[in-house]
Amino acid sequence: MLQELNHHFELMEKQCISPTTTSESTSKTNEEQRLLRALVISSNCEKIFSSGHDLKELAENNDRKYHQLIFDECTKLMLRMRDLPVPVICQVDGLAAAAGCQFVASCDIVLATERSHFSTPGANVGLFCSTPGIAVARSVHRRMAAYMLLTGRPINANEALISGLVTCISPSVEALHSQTESILESIIAKPASVIALGKQFLFKQLEMDNLADAYSQGSKVMVDNLSMKDCQEGIDAFLKKRQPKWTHSNE
Amino acid sequence: MLQELNHHFELMEKQCISPTTTSESTSKTNEEQRLLRALVISSNCEKIFSSGHDLKELAENNDRKYHQLIFDECTKLMLRMRDLPVPVICQVDGLAAAAGCQFVASCDIVLATERSHFSTPGANVGLFCSTPGIAVARSVHRRMAAYMLLTGRPINANEALISGLVTCISPSVEALHSQTESILESIIAKPASVIALGKQFLFKQLEMDNLADAYSQGSKVMVDNLSMKDCQEGIDAFLKKRQPKWTHSNE
Amino acid sequence: MLQELNHHFELMEKQCISPTTTSESTSKTNEEQRLLRALVISSNCEKIFSSGHDLKELAENNDRKYHQLIFDECTKLMLRMRDLPVPVICQVDGLAAAAGCQFVASCDIVLATERSHFSTPGANVGLFCSTPGIAVARSVHRRMAAYMLLTGRPINANEALISGLVTCISPSVEALHSQTESILESIIAKPASVIALGKQFLFKQLEMDNLADAYSQGSKVMVDNLSMKDCQEGIDAFLKKRQPKWTHSNE
Numbered sequence: 247m248l249q250e251l252n253h254h255f256e257l258m259e260k261q262c263i264s265p266t267t268t269s270e271s272t273s274k275t276n277e278e279q280r281l282l283r284a285l286v287i288s289s290n291c292e293k294i295f296s297s298g299h300d301l302k303e304l305a306e307n308n309d310r311k312y313h314q315l316i317f318d319e320c321t322k323l324m325l326r327m328r329d330l331p332v333p334v335i336c337q338v339d340g341l342a343a344a345a346g347c348q349f350v351a352s353c354d355i356v357l358a359t360e361r362s363h364f365s366t367p368g369a370n371v372g373l374f375c376s377t378p379g380i381a382v383a384r385s386v387h388r389r390m391a392a393y394m395l396l397t398g399r400p401i402n403a404n405e406a407l408i409s410g411l412v413t414c415i416s417p418s419v420e421a422l423h424s425q426t427e428s429i430l431e432s433i434i435a436k437p438a439s440v441i442a443l444g445k446q447f448l449f450k451q452l453e454m455d456n457l458a459d460a461y462s463q464g465s466k467v468m469v470d471n472l473s474m475k476d477c478q479e480g481i482d483a484f485l486k487k488r489q490p491k492w493t494h495s496n497e
Numbered sequence: 498m499l500q501e502l503n504h505h506f507e508l509m510e511k512q513c514i515s516p517t518t519t520s521e522s523t524s525k526t527n528e529e530q531r532l533l534r535a536l537v538i539s540s541n542c543e544k545i546f547s548s549g550h551d552l553k554e555l556a557e558n559n560d561r562k563y564h565q566l567i568f569d570e571c572t573k574l575m576l577r578m579r580d581l582p583v584p585v586i587c588q589v590d591g592l593a594a595a596a597g598c599q600f601v602a603s604c605d606i607v608l609a610t611e612r613s614h615f616s617t618p619g620a621n622v623g624l625f626c627s628t629p630g631i632a633v634a635r636s637v638h639r640r641m642a643a644y645m646l647l648t649g650r651p652i653n654a655n656e657a658l659i660s661g662l663v664t665c666i667s668p669s670v671e672a673l674h675s676q677t678e679s680i681l682e683s684i685i686a687k688p689a690s691v692i693a694l695g696k697q698f699l700f701k702q703l704e705m706d707n708l709a710d711a712y713s714q715g716s717k718v719m720v721d722n723l724s725m726k727d728c729q730e731g732i733d734a735f736l737k738k739r740q741p742k743w744t745h746s747n748e
Numbered sequence: 749m750l751q752e753l754n755h756h757f758e759l760m761e762k763q764c765i766s767p768t769t770t771s772e773s774t775s776k777t778n779e780e781q782r783l784l785r786a787l788v789i790s791s792n793c794e795k796i797f798s799s800g801h802d803l804k805e806l807a808e809n810n811d812r813k814y815h816q817l818i819f820d821e822c823t824k825l826m827l828r829m830r831d832l833p834v835p836v837i838c839q840v841d842g843l844a845a846a847a848g849c850q851f852v853a854s855c856d857i858v859l860a861t862e863r864s865h866f867s868t869p870g871a872n873v874g875l876f877c878s879t880p881g882i883a884v885a886r887s888v889h890r891r892m893a894a895y896m897l898l899t900g901r902p903i904n905a906n907e908a909l910i911s912g913l914v915t916c917i918s919p920s921v922e923a924l925h926s927q928t929e930s931i932l933e934s935i936i937a938k939p940a941s942v943i944a945l946g947k948q949f950l951f952k953q954l955e956m957d958n959l960a961d962a963y964s965q966g967s968k969v970m971v972d973n974l975s976m977k978d979c980q981e982g983i984d985a986f987l988k989k990r991q992p993k994w995t996h997s998n999e
Contacts, residue, residue, distance in 0.1 A: 304723060305732045313723050317716035325709060333898040354894040369687040372731025372741065373722055374695030377715040380702050385890055387661030388636055388703070392605040395699060396584040396692060397683040408659055408910055410889030432899040436871040441898060444876030448897055451882050452890070453706045455955045458827060464879040465819035471875055472806060472815050480874025481807045490874065555974060556983045564974050568967035576960060620938040623982025623992065624973055625946030628966040631953050638912030639887055639954070643856040646950055647835040647943060648934040659910055704957045 248319035255326045258282055262331045262442065281494060284433050285330065286426060287353065288337040295338045295362070296346025298378070301371065317377060320345060324352045324381060328449050331442030333433055337426060338362045338412075339419055341400070347411075348378035351385040354445070355429065356412045358403050359422050364411055367398035386410045437476035438494040443467065499570035506577045509533055513582045513693065532745060534692075535684050536581065537677060538604065539588040546589045546613070547597025549629070552622065568628060571596060575603045575632060579700050582693030584684055588677055589613045589663075590670055592651070598662075599629035602636040605696070606680065607663045609654050610673050615662055618649035637661045688727035689745040694718065750821035757828045760784055764833045764944065783996060785943075786935050787832065788928060789855065790839035797840045797864070798848025800880070803873065819879060822847060826854045826883060830951050833944030835935055839928060840864045840914075841921055843902070849913075850880035853887040856947070857931065858914045860905050861924050866913055869900035888912045939978035940996040945969065 261282035289295045299320070304313065327334045327349075336353035343365045350356055350364065366375035366382060375382075375395055383391040386409040394401060406412040416422040433441065447467045454460040471477055475497050476490075483490035512533035540546045550571070555564065578585045578600075587604035594616045601607055601615065617626035617633060626633075626646055634642040637660040645652060657663040667673040684692065698718045705711040722728055726748050727741075734741035763784035791797045801822070806815065829836045829851075838855035845867045852858055852866065868877035868884060877884075877897055885893040888911040896903060908914040918924040935943065949969045956962040973979055977999050978992075985992035 301732050302736060305729075305736060308723075308729070310720055310724065313720045314716060317719050321709075321712040321716060324712065328708070333894070354891075354898060356891050369691050369695060370731070371735045372688050372691050372725065372728035372743075373719070374691050374698075376695055376698045376702075376718040376722065377712060379695070379699050380708070380711045380715050383699060383703055384708070387638075387889075389605075389607050389661055389664045392584070392696075392699065393664045393680075395695060396605060397680055398687070399680075399683055405665075409661070410891055410911070413891045413895045414907075429895075429899055429901075432901055436900065437874050440871050440874050440876050444871060444878055444881070444897060445894075447876075447878045448881050448885060448894065449708075451878075452885055453708065455706060455957060457830070457882070457886070457951075457955065458823075460882045461823040461826065461879060464882050465816060465823060467878040468819050468875070469812055469815045471878065472810075473812065474874065477874035478807075478810070480872070481803050484873045485804060485807060492874075552983050553987060556980075556987060559974075559980070561971055561975065564971045565967060568970050572960075572963040572967060575963065579959070620942050620946060621982070622986045623939050623942050623976065623979035623994075624970070625942050625949075627946055627949045627953075627969040627973065628963060630946070630950050631959070631962045631966050634950060634954055635959070638889075640856075640858050640912055640915045643835070643947075643950065644915045644931075646946060647856060648931055649938070650931075650934055656916075660912070700959075704959065706957060 248316065248323060252319055252322050252326065255323065255330065258285065259326070259330060262438075281438055282332055283438060284332050284430055285327075285334045286337060286430070287334065287349075289340065291340075293340040294346075295340050295342040296349055297341065298344030298346045298348070298368075301373075304373075320348075320377065324348065327352050327354075329446075331445060332438070333441065333445065335426060335429060337422055338364075339422060341365070343400075344368050344375050344378055347394075348375075348381045351378075351381035351411060357414060357416060357422055357425055357429075358406065358412045359416050359419060360403050362403045362406070362412075363400040364394075364406050365398065365400035366394045367400075369396070370398045382411070437480065437490075437492040439474065439496045440471065440476055440480075443471060443474075499567065499574060503570055503573050503577065506574065506581065509536065510577075510581060513689070532689055533583055534689060535583050535681055536578075536585045537588060537681070538585065538600075540591065542591075544591040545597075546591050546593040547600055548592065549595030549597045549599070549619075552624075555624075571599075571628065575599065578603050578605075580697075582696060583689070584692065584696065586677060586680060588673055589615075590673060592616070594651075595619050595626050595629055598645075599626075599632045602629075602632035602662060608665060608667060608673055608676055608680075609657065609663045610667050610670060611654050613654045613657070613663075614651040615645075615657050616649065616651035617645045618651075620647070621649045633662070688731065688741075688743040690725065690747045691722065691727055691731075694722060694725075750818065750825060754821055754824050754828065757825065757832065760787065761828070761832060764940075783940055784834055785940060786834050786932055787829075787836045788839060788932070789836065789851075791842065793842075795842040796848075797842050797844040798851055799843065800846030800848045800850070800870075803875075806875075822850075822879065826850065829854050829856075831948075833947060834940070835943065835947065837928060837931060839924055840866075841924060843867070845902075846870050846877050846880055849896075850877075850883045853880075853883035853913060859916060859918060859924055859927055859931075860908065860914045861918050861921060862905050864905045864908070864914075865902040866896075866908050867900065867902035868896045869902075871898070872900045884913070939982065939992075939994040941976065941998045942973065942978055942982075945973060945976075945998075 338358040368375035390409040619626035870877035892911040
């Protein structure tokens, strides 16, 4: 399952290449050239967003190499979501547990219904949620991360909002969908290459301890950004109070 | 006082050794072999959880070496709480000030009554809460940490919850105790060695800047965890829908 | 404008030098010797706190060197606010956008009215808020930082409070001012040199990953602090239940 997801993400990464680049290859169909602008992830299972790794699979293949492979694939997926040059939006309605909670905590924007719950209960079956904890403890404050991981107890949507796991809460599934649409409209209105550049630098600077170093690199990113066609078009359109026309390219 | 506490924690660390190991020594009594599963810290002083260092002690022993010794002992205590292989739960009812607030911010799980308050008022007496600030600023967001440290003003339980200093709030002392009991039940239901492994890695990975590095180490921890007897028992019990029987050992 | 602000901050830094030091120079007027204790920043523009960089200026001077200069000056200003040895308090009433939001996220204490909003909408005009994101993502949790930066949508005062951008919210402009006064009273009641020492170490230790290292340096800061005249005066006054008399000097 994880390998399929990773393969799926690889295909999507290709769809993120800007039209200018893909149009060079005449063999590609129009379908392939359509630009991916955002990824919305939801569950088709009622009441459960994801319950994480398949314990049966882990038990039936009681082999260190196989186990290592599973966690390597899982890590690949989480890092791919961060490295994907488009915003990754998660729609949670129901329970997100263990690696399912790790998945949520690895998305850029998390929208959840009021009835959603989040937990890292691995220790209940003797398998501590160590890898889910990496994503969760980088999202929520320490007191909540330790509580979730050491007790295995679920937190509700409001606790998830206050502690930082969730961006916002919707009162119903319908509201969740209309909120997603509205967020997608905001993203689509922007140039793809600028979103890609911005998302990449966001996660880069977050790993930099030294504030002055982060600013030094950030200034370079801003100067490069200003030389891009879409930025010059965007500022010109803003000053002339007209609609911008994006190329979505890196030029 | 700090030396006594450190000595007390040393004794508790010994109680965390798994029964398999302690049973090797036949001279030990059953009493000694009882396994410590969690630490609950509360105050026997009404309205005050802890007001931190004893200013009189600091003033009467106006000597750099003695002062250094006091802060070294204090640091030892804070690091011991993090390194203790069992969850450390703090029950706050009243004021936690200065190093008392540092103590709270160094526990894994913090339960507080609604009437509790938290402050780092050292600068009022000319002694900035620099060491308490280390624990507090790693718990609450920067805007609140700077406010608490620079103004010395207390925050209430709700502000502490929102900013991340507290896990959850209880309306009364009775509710605080029943909540603690319920959390302890969750912890006791899990294998001790798995909680120890998980807590240790949680604080290790939190100090790692690079996400890919953290996952690389986390995957190894998961694979090792899967080879533990208690994990194999736990997953088997889960799949067969029966109660697990823990050894609590590291095997 | 940024150069003027930087020059203004340089002058203020000089006002932070303790009276003991400035009195050595007899040529200085009393005016110059007045001690700066805190910086309160507000906007004289109704409904807008700050909308960040001037896009017209950036467009009219379409030159990499000039752009680099602007972002270098901006970085200088943000780092100056952190390095200023007095608390920097921000009064927000209205919209703080892009570098205006970066400015807010670079202050020590942020007080905002209920009607305030915060956004990083640069990508709308093709210029991603990469440098504002450095300050914002170090203030709010990741799910909110990514939402603000990738969608460009504003968050309200309550969302800013919950996610960590704001210290507290006032129901009205009058309440904002009286809250500021009350916070200033708390700051003025403390010795200037101790606040300077504390603020400097707060931001230093926040950049240290290793907890034991941070405590090791923190203990030294505490021991040095205890040898300061104002600390000995403060503790003595506290124990004797009298008002302290501060020198505000580093001695």
